[in-house]
Amino acid sequence: MKHQKLVPGQKNLLSFVLAVGNLTGNSRILSAWGLLILLGGLATPPGVSATDLTRQLHQPNSIRNTPFTSPWMGxxxxxxxxxxxxxxxxxxxxNTPSKALDALLPALEVYHHQGDLRSQGLTYELMGRAYVALGRHKEAENAIRRRLGIARDTGDLQQQVFALNNIGTFLLQQGDADLAARDAFAEALQIANxxxxxEGQGLSWSNLGLAAARLGEYNKAIKFYETALTYRRQVxxxxxxxxxxxxxxxxxxxTGDYQNTIAAYGRALRLANASRDRINELRSIDGLVAAHVSVERYERAFELLAQRLNLAxxxxxxxxxxxxxxxxxxxxxxxxxxxTARNFYERAAIIARNLQDSKKEVQLLDRITQIRNRRG
Incomplete structure (x- = not known):
């Protein structure tokens, strides 16, 4: 979802950040998975761990490369x-969603043949993520809604909470269904309660905060986020x-409350650093830079930028x-x-050229041209 609209608060932050450094650039927050994290994430209930997966993929008798030929017969x-x-x-x-779909589609066929609704639900959830990453919105919505339907058919309330949050998140990403998204989050919270x-309460309250911010209700959003934090700490x-x-x-x-802005981003940075959550770590640094520049604390902003570059x-x-x-x-x-600004733009342009990102390179070269005759 490359062109997803941000909530009003995020729009304001993004506008400011673009003035001081494109700190929420679309290679992270506006990428498919970065964006989902920003919006609260397509929820993932507890399931298969990464450790279990790695172990199974390396078992001597792994059937990872077994061809798909009537598997339900064996x-x-x-x-x-x-x-x-x-x-x-x-x-x-x-981040290879097309390959994920290649693996999921035949698995889904098996589960349909066996009438295994629970496994179908998990498969549809993963398919929804893959379609989101590929920008295939209609297929993504279909998969996410099928996941909710299965959770309702099986009476699985916990999975309904996650599925409703996923639907609300998807609707927020579409940019024109804020009220419908809020209703989905509210229903999820009702079931979680x-x-x-x-876990479901924390996720639902946090997403309700996003919906409120999207509607310009920032004070309400702040209260929702603070409520969400109590549950997220609990779990x-x-x-x-x-x-x-x-x-x-x-x-x-x-809201222009820079003191609390810095405090919130600072807590996020410490948590993300401790858990090696690089996406949230980068995001919190970006927010801190924007806040410190707003109050003209440039020395601290440059310290944070050095930290950001080191991390990258x-x-x-x-x-x-x-x-x-x-x-x-x-x-x-x-x-x-x-x-000095021109020198940094030139270094960025070199990377853009190496990444074969011609659009970004043109933007940077244009910026260099605009400041070429300035003195400072």
């Missing part, structure tokens, strides 16, 4: 399909807690390195130090 039918689902999860983690699911969900703190920072930024280099992530250089350039340009 003894390993269920194992075969389950293996495809686990492999699909691995492909999604590796009924079954006393702290010891550092990734979810860091995400909610970042959302809270966005809401405070939208450790990750060997060229797109994030590009964003770091561009952020430096915008900040120096704001200070009127045009020659």
């Amino acid at each position: 003894r390993e039918t269920r194992d075969w399909a389950d293996q495809r689902v686990r492999i699909a999860e691995e492909y999604l983690r590796a 009924r079954i006393k699911s702290a 010891r969900d550092p990734l979810g807690e860091a995400n909610t703190y970042n959302n809270l920072g966005d809401a405070y930024f939208a 280099k450790q990750m060997q992530n060229l797109p994030e390195q590009l964003l770091s250089f561009e952020s430096y350039a915008r900040t120096y340009e704001r200070l009127g130090k045009y020659q």
